[in-house]
């Protein structure tokens with residue numbers, strides 16, 4: 001039976017690839033809705049981009065626009081990496097469906113309150129929508145069997161020396177989610193920096209000779225240069241598709257249970273995920289942190305999946 005999921009995202013290039021990966025697997029993933037949040041680019045663009053990716057995949061999955069800014073802090077985008085509109089420079093079809101009228105937070109609450117079966121949350125951006133939903137209706141936590149999130153860093157950040165983008169943009173939201181008592185799997189930069197797109201991967205995507213393969217190759221060709229320069233990486237890290245890859249093939253990853261919190265106060269460290277990797281605090285684990293990834297198999301899954309669309 002397909003696993004029921006909601007994907008919360010801020011497309012964004014790697015979010016777009018993650019959505020395509022998910023949309024290629026309707027028999028395994030029953031996507032109840034895609035919720036969008038301000039993050040990589042402002043909400044208008046993340047919502048339109050989600051609709052365009054659905055159109056590219058010939059899917060009519062409903063898209064709900066959510067929060068236009070973080071809970072407390074002003075929005076900082078990653079337009080330097082994703083372009084001003086998020087998916088710039090790649091030809092994509094126009095949306096084939098309108099945005100849903102319902103707000104993403106209301107959709108999350110209604111869907112979780114009404115469900116008879118547990119739902120998995122796949123989060124690819126700042127956690128604002130989910131945090132606001134949990135504040136408004138705390139009982140929905142019991143309906144979420146798992147949150148699989150891309151975010152955080154054990155070592156160095158990509159927004160500041162301490163903080164990774166998704167957590168940095170809305171650290172207060174991340175703290176609410178981490179403290180909600182829901183099982184969480186967190187795939188941090190330390191893992192996604194092993195999932196690097198090479199020229200060979202781009203060639204494989206183009207060899208699919210499909211609209212999806214070409215669009216994915218175009219998107220990835222211009223993506224991640226700042227990360228490569230900053231970290232001296234031989235390819236651009238493919239962050240968000242790791243979340244969907246985990247849902248499709250959990251054995252691609254190993255995880256370690258940890259007690260994890262988010263710094264919401266210190267000027268230098270705000271947004272840092274404070275990960276008790278060694279069990280130093282003695283506190284009960286609340287977040288499983290990714291410890292390893294099988295990159296060749298993950299890319300094989302991605303390319304095989306995009307070939308279906």
Ligand code: BDR
Nearest residue numbers: 012014078124165166239
């Ligand atoms: C995360 O930040 C965003 O720019 C990407 O889409 C990803 O979700 C990586 O730090």
Ligand code: CA
Nearest residue numbers: 012015124125
């Ligand atoms: Ca993202």
